[in-house]
Amino acid sequence: xxxxxxxxxxxxxxxxxxxxxxxxxxxxxxxRRVGLVYGGARVGTMGVLASTVLDLHGDVIGxxxxxxxxxxxxxxxxxxxxxxxxxxxxxxxxADLADAFIALPGGLGTLxxxxxVLSRATLDRQEKPCGLLNICGYYDSxxxxxxxxxxxxxxxxxxxSMMPVADRPDALLDAILCRLPRRDK
Numbered sequence: 001x002x003x004x005x006x007x008x009x010x011x012x013x014x015x016x017x018x019x020x021x022x023x024x025x026x027x028x029x030x031x032r033r034v035g036l037v038y039g040g041a042r043v044g045t046m047g048v049l050a051s052t053v054l055d056l057h058g059d060v061i062g063x064x065x066x067x068x069x070x071x072x073x074x075x076x077x078x079x080x081x082x083x084x085x086x087x088x089x090x091x092x093x094x095a096d097l098a099d100a101f102i103a104l105p106g107g108l109g110t111l112x113x114x115x116x117v118l119s120r121a122t123l124d125r126q127e128k129p130c131g132l133l134n135i136c137g138y139y140d141s142x143x144x145x146x147x148x149x150x151x152x153x154x155x156x157x158x159x160x161s162m163m164p165v166a167d168r169p170d171a172l173l174d175a176i177l178c179r180l181p182r183r184d185k
Contacts, residue, residue: 002034002035003034003059004029004034004036004099004100004101004102005036005037005098005101005102006104007038007102007103007113007114008105008106009045009046009107009110010046011044011107012044018136019048021045021105021135025049026050026058027052027169028173029053029058030056030057030058032173034173035058036050036061038063039064040063040064040068040075041062041064042074045105050062050075061081061082062078062080063082064082064084065083065084065085065087091116094113095117100176100179101113101114103130103132104133105135105136114130114132121159122159128180129164130162131165131176132166134165134166135167147160164176
């Protein structure tokens with residue numbers, strides 16, 4: 001695995017555990033020499049994650065739409081900050097640059113990014129695994145809803161198994177590694 005795209009918030013959230021999880025994920029990525037692709041902000045859990053990876057001399061690529069550079073406060077210290085024209089371009093470029101995806105707790109943007117990659121995976125447009133880092137049970141209700149949707153036959157049970165869930169970064173990275181498509185040598 002070369003790079004993981006992490007979807008997370010431009011807000012720190014209500015609990016200190018969210019920033020702690022972002023820091024722990026950044027440490028785990030840097031320790032494994034896995035690069036980070038993310039939304040390009042220096043604020044919220046996005047900023048904590050990126051700064052942690054940078055502090056540990058890891059590889060970070062930020063991707064941010066021009067309209068959000070001032071609103072989200074772009075992480076100008078990134079050696080590779082890519083400014084794009086729209087949110088659609090942002091999501092497409094982040095997906096192209098990554099081998100896998102992780103969603104930390106976040107808001108509507110995080111959910112939008114998460115569901116787009118999951119939808120693409122269910123349509124066989126990409127084989128890149130996507131996992132949830134479920135800190136303090138943040139995603140419990142979402143997981144329950146997705147299970148309900150599967151019971152009601154709107155989501156295939158096989159598609160739910162495509163998304164590992166863990167409450168620790170190393171456990172989630174291990175689960176994602178098991179799901180990576182094999183590359184021909």
